[in-house]
Amino acid sequence: MSKGQAAPILLVALGGNALIKKGQEGTIAQQFANLQEPIAQIARLSRDHRVIITHGNGPQVGNLLLQQECCQDVPRLPLEILVAQTQGQIGYMIESSLDNQFMALGLEVFKPLVSLISYVVVDGHDPAFANPDKPIGPVLSGEQAAGAAYPVMHTAKGWRRAVASPQPISIVEKREIKRLIGMDFIVICCGGGGIPVVRQGRHFAGVDAVIDKDLASARLGLEVGVEVFCMATDVPGAALDYGQPGERFLDSLSLDETRRYLEQGQFHPGSMGPKVRAALMFLEGGGQRALICSTQEIEAALAGKAGTHFHL
Amino acid sequence: MSKGQAAPILLVALGGNALIKKGQEGTIAQQFANLQEPIAQIARLSRDHRVIITHGNGPQVGNLLLQQECCQDVPRLPLEILVAQTQGQIGYMIESSLDNQFMALGLEVFKPLVSLISYVVVDGHDPAFANPDKPIGPVLSGEQAAGAAYPVMHTAKGWRRAVASPQPISIVEKREIKRLIGMDFIVICCGGGGIPVVRQGRHFAGVDAVIDKDLASARLGLEVGVEVFCMATDVPGAALDYGQPGERFLDSLSLDETRRYLEQGQFHPGSMGPKVRAALMFLEGGGQRALICSTQEIEAALAGKAGTHFHL
Numbered sequence: 277m278s279k280g281q282a283a284p285i286l287l288v289a290l291g292g293n294a295l296i297k298k299g300q301e302g303t304i305a306q307q308f309a310n311l312q313e314p315i316a317q318i319a320r321l322s323r324d325h326r327v328i329i330t331h332g333n334g335p336q337v338g339n340l341l342l343q344q345e346c347c348q349d350v351p352r353l354p355l356e357i358l359v360a361q362t363q364g365q366i367g368y369m370i371e372s373s374l375d376n377q378f379m380a381l382g383l384e385v386f387k388p389l390v391s392l393i394s395y396v397v398v399d400g401h402d403p404a405f406a407n408p409d410k411p412i413g414p415v416l417s418g419e420q421a422a423g424a425a426y427p428v429m430h431t432a433k434g435w436r437r438a439v440a441s442p443q444p445i446s447i448v449e450k451r452e453i454k455r456l457i458g459m460d461f462i463v464i465c466c467g468g469g470g471i472p473v474v475r476q477g478r479h480f481a482g483v484d485a486v487i488d489k490d491l492a493s494a495r496l497g498l499e500v501g502v503e504v505f506c507m508a509t510d511v512p513g514a515a516l517d518y519g520q521p522g523e524r525f526l527d528s529l530s531l532d533e534t535r536r537y538l539e540q541g542q543f544h545p546g547s548m549g550p551k552v553r554a555a556l557m558f559l560e561g562g563g564q565r566a567l568i569c570s571t572q573e574i575e576a577a578l579a580g581k582a583g584t585h586f587h588l
Numbered sequence: 589m590s591k592g593q594a595a596p597i598l599l600v601a602l603g604g605n606a607l608i609k610k611g612q613e614g615t616i617a618q619q620f621a622n623l624q625e626p627i628a629q630i631a632r633l634s635r636d637h638r639v640i641i642t643h644g645n646g647p648q649v650g651n652l653l654l655q656q657e658c659c660q661d662v663p664r665l666p667l668e669i670l671v672a673q674t675q676g677q678i679g680y681m682i683e684s685s686l687d688n689q690f691m692a693l694g695l696e697v698f699k700p701l702v703s704l705i706s707y708v709v710v711d712g713h714d715p716a717f718a719n720p721d722k723p724i725g726p727v728l729s730g731e732q733a734a735g736a737a738y739p740v741m742h743t744a745k746g747w748r749r750a751v752a753s754p755q756p757i758s759i760v761e762k763r764e765i766k767r768l769i770g771m772d773f774i775v776i777c778c779g780g781g782g783i784p785v786v787r788q789g790r791h792f793a794g795v796d797a798v799i800d801k802d803l804a805s806a807r808l809g810l811e812v813g814v815e816v817f818c819m820a821t822d823v824p825g826a827a828l829d830y831g832q833p834g835e836r837f838l839d840s841l842s843l844d845e846t847r848r849y850l851e852q853g854q855f856h857p858g859s860m861g862p863k864v865r866a867a868l869m870f871l872e873g874g875g876q877r878a879l880i881c882s883t884q885e886i887e888a889a890l891a892g893k894a895g896t897h898f899h900l
Binding site: 346360471 | 613779
């Protein structure tokens with residue numbers, strides 16, 4: 277990169293496995309330890325990229341919901357507040373891990389970094405509100421499910437609370453994030469897909485919903501002009517016939533191929549589907565480069581040596 | 589204020605009653621409703637001040653601790669992480685309330701605003717660690733207190749967990765906050781006094797402690813060059829012989845008077861004492877103007893018509 281030219285903006289959306297790996301209980305020590313590998317890569321990448329980090333919050337918000345169910349002595353908090361709590365928790369964990377990686381790399385690459393509370397506008401008439409289909413929180417007994425004050429759904433794990441997952445329309449802090457990135461701050465934001473709010477006249481109001489973090493990241497990427505949108509997860513990339521005998525890993529996908537495979541139902545709606553849709557949203561909206569890779573291979577994927585790359 | 593001259597920087601440290609008033613259960617609706625009065629004043633003050641908002645988190649972190657005690661199914665989180673969660677929660681509540689106040693005032697006064705996760709360096713050898721004297725979390729039964737895996741203390745309410753309250757040395761995000769204020773962002777930060785960390789070689793590590801939010805705010809005020817440091821609480825200001833027949837409200841205090849009254853034990857160590865000490869720290873460190881007022885009278889106090897004013 278030549279002097280005087282602004283570094284490209286890289287958005288890394290960290291999947292849940294960056295914090296809790298399959299089979300782990302998810303102690304705080306495990307979460308900090310798991311973060312080191314992806315965060316070390318992001319610290320190194322920040323030397324020639326401007327960086328935004330977003331992240332999921334599924335197990336963390338699930339634990340807060342479970343605690344609320346257990347404890348009758350404390351006023352219940354709505355889901356929007358629990359999402360805000362996980363933004364604080366995970367934002368701190370990512371920011372302090374990044375700080376530590378910078379100290380390890382040496383101060384010459386130390387950039388200012390901030391972890392922001394983010395909320396995201398959704399449409400109160402989004403069809404998702406009529407059909408809550410995102411399972412969250414603990415597994416419920418049959419009696420709990422039958423008596424629940426909220427919608428429930430049956431999942432592979434059993435009965436769980438179901439919430440709406442509306443489309444992200446706009447990130448409220450987009451102007452702030454854009455200015456921070458313009459000054460080469462590293463920005464951690466949109467945790468858990470953002471705190472969902474609807475516009476009511478001249479006010480915002482929080483709503484009981486969760487926003488897919490990859491879709492929110494794609495929206496943010498378009499709003500602030502991200503050049504590379506990287507979704508880091510627990511598999512090396514997207515595959516056809518995933519988990520079948522004929523499974524084929526995809527290293528490159530055009531927009532037309534992406535649309536066709538989505539129509540064929542190649543990508544599981546609970547895992548790879550939203551990521552592929554987020555890549556599509558980003559490219560259709562004017563983005564240039566989207567990719568899906570494992571949290572171990574962020575640098576390799578950026579160098580074109582790993583991951584699934586989406587192009588026009 | 590003349591054009592071209594930077595607006596003075598105002599730091600408002602919001603006390604717990606800005607969120608939960610005495611006798612309230614503390615539902616989320618109550619917390620949002622209580623915030624409107626102080627936040628409306630801060631929104632108006634932002635027209636001719638650059639603004640930093642800090643806040644307490646006592647009842648909120650207490651509720652999270654209580655939930656952890658109730659619920660055995662979820663891995664325990666250390667206190668630092670709970671503080672981070674409350675920064676997310678309360679940061680969101682303040683930011684969205686401010687957003688709504690701006691929308692009500694009209695867009696011409698709309699400033700960029702961010703709510704930042706903040707951590708604060710303390711000394712691992714601070715004498716407070718040998719003498720944990722800050723009560724937090726729920727009241728414990730005698731058996732719970734006897735069997736607790738952590739220090740406990742007897743308070744007016746009964747047995748409670750005791751944690752160290754070390755002195756704040758430096759706010760880790762001070763450079764970032766200073767740059768944001770320089771661009772006239774409104775910055776919400778240092779929630780709950782900040783997440784306490786100690787330096788261990790080239791790393792930061794979280795510690796089980798809480799930092800007084802007024803002392804942390806005074807430290808931040810000095811580090812970023814705040815002109816007016818305003819602590820808003822549930823009383824009109826500091827008083828001599830508080831709660832006694834001869835109670836006298838103080839509208840103005842010199843540094844010498846402040847030191848003398850502190851030595852006389854005029855200010856209660858659990859309430860007004862830390863505020864007066866924070867005012868003293870701010871002025872002794874080079875700050876110009878500190879004041880203590882009620883959350884209803886922030887604008888009046890800034891105009892010199894209410895509150896206790898500290899001067900050199």
